[in-house]
Amino acid sequence: MNRNIIYLLLASFVALGGIAAGCTDTPGTTSAGSAPPTGEETAESAGNVTAGNNQFAFDLYDRLANDPAYAGRNLFFSPYSISSALAITYEGARGTTADEIRSVLHLPENDTLRREEFSAIDAVLNRADANYTLRTANALWAEETYPFLPEYTTAAARWYGANVTNLDFKGSPEASRETINRWVEEQTExxxxxxxxxxSIDTMTRLVITNAIYFKGTWVKQFDVNETRDEEFRVAPNRTVTVPMMQRTDEDAIYGYAETDTFQVLEMPYAHGNGTELSMLVLLPKDDNLTAAEESLDAKALTDLRESLVSQEVEVFFPKFRLETDYSLPGVLAAMGMPTAFGGAADFSGMDGTNMLFVSEGVHKAFVDVNEEGTEAAAATGVVMDLKSAPVGDSTPVFKADHPFVFLIVEEDSGTVLFIGRVTNPAGR
Structure with missing residues (x-):
């Protein structure tokens, strides 16, 4: 597949909330007026949505990493899940509200380009592969009595694959919340x-936009369980914890590898068949300087790092770890430049023809389990829309990850970042 197409296609995990009474689940025509793109149609425009998603990933990581509330803590999230859910939200935004969302997400302003790229991304992410599982699911959940505009629901269904489910938010908000949560659980195993x-759901809720993404893959070069040993991991200069450390030191331990003055880079690929290639990219600081790795997280630096990788024998020591994280999004997104969506000045008239809706809550949860066999990762995002009347070297290098590090799960050909995180303590949050 064309490298540019894949680069574009991996940036979408759309989380969409419900759509109202009288709306159908059948996609119709939109103002764009054209069918979803083929690979050839997308090739020339590929990269805009993916490049924007990657930049949003690094912007959000930087914001969280420098937030005192997360000082010294593990981080992990899916930028696609968040950006895609907000892209659906953006479809109904107007004026300043839309400008702010577009700026923070780095979305293409051209409607046709943006929609076609998201549509193409979904197609690639959900393409079956015998060696790994990768999928994304989108849904719209709406108050059954509320009249949403057909243009909005049609665009959501046509371009983002978001089907509509009507719920009784007014009469049964708790039961509606449980229905949405069950859907997320099913989509993320x-x-x-x-x-x-x-x-988070009350009688004033009118729309919930949800996205779920799930990945499970095995390493091309799996670790031998019998070689895993308990070893120390430095969580601070004078403090360690004991973790199970996997290792590959045999002559077949051939990986993409590079070094800079401040950190080592290791690329560990996942097995694949006919699907897109995926890998984990790890940035391991020298001298325990995690800031040096974090400061390199931008789109150009990522491209340069991946291009500098050389396939060679590497002695690899890598900890098993399992992370579960959750984030409330309104505060951090407002600080990043889109406060209007969360207040009384919000304009989502593209959803219902009025100025009565605002984003009352945004939530994101993520999970990752890294072991000898491979990696399992999942994430989901929910955007809740309420009425405004509601409250608001020369020798063989040794890569031993026994101290805090940054890691990314990356689509190989394009460099699209599927997941990003840091491990400061494999034994804790």
Missing amino acids: DKIRDLLPTG
């Missing part, structure tokens, strides 16, 4: 539970 917390 029960790895993301209770996405929408108690109280």
